[in-house]
Amino acid sequence: DQQVKQNSPSLSVQEGRISILNCDYTNSMFDYFLWYKKYPAEGPTFLISISSIKDKNEDGRFTVFLNKSAKHLSLHIVPSQPGDSAVYFCAASADDFNKFYFGSGTKLNVKP
């Protein structure tokens, strides 16, 4: 039973526009969330995180929003660039930084 779900396997966006990647979770005990970016033949790389005490965290072009009541988080990338084309994973942890549950990823394609 997957506790973290990314229901969109792929997303295509025009360069310069906003990319919105979504993630849903089922475990209300999750209190720390991360987004990772993965290029082919490489391991995931950490992108941005958010704690449950916040509802928004911003880092340059990347913003993560957390809606605890809906058990939903999203990653916004604006403006999107072709180099952002990758698979994005969300991950969640419940009071233990060691154990993260990952979603299945969303493949983002940013078209020039």
Next chain:
Amino acid sequence: DTAVSQTPKYLVTQMGNDKSIKCEQNLGHDTMYWYKQDSKKFLKIMFSYNNKELIINETVPNRFSPKSPDKAHLNLHINSLELGDSAVYFCASSQRNSGGSQFFGPGTRLTVL
């Protein structure tokens, strides 16, 4: 310099064989992990070691045995390989209480024939 390295990158083997995947991190982290990415692309944690001590052991067949000779290494040994073991295996490391972000290796694609 590679922060987290895994060898081999690709591994093709027959059912029933025993194989090992090695992982090394040069980041000075105290915690290391093994993940399995299955055919549905979910990354699932298998094991976690903190300072050479096993702290997470998910529901994994006991054919899988991690070994951590020191803080910088976490190897994964698999006995009696089965078809269902075919997957990409990722090693990762982190510094506990650093905010949770983990550094991943490039992955090892295991194919069992």
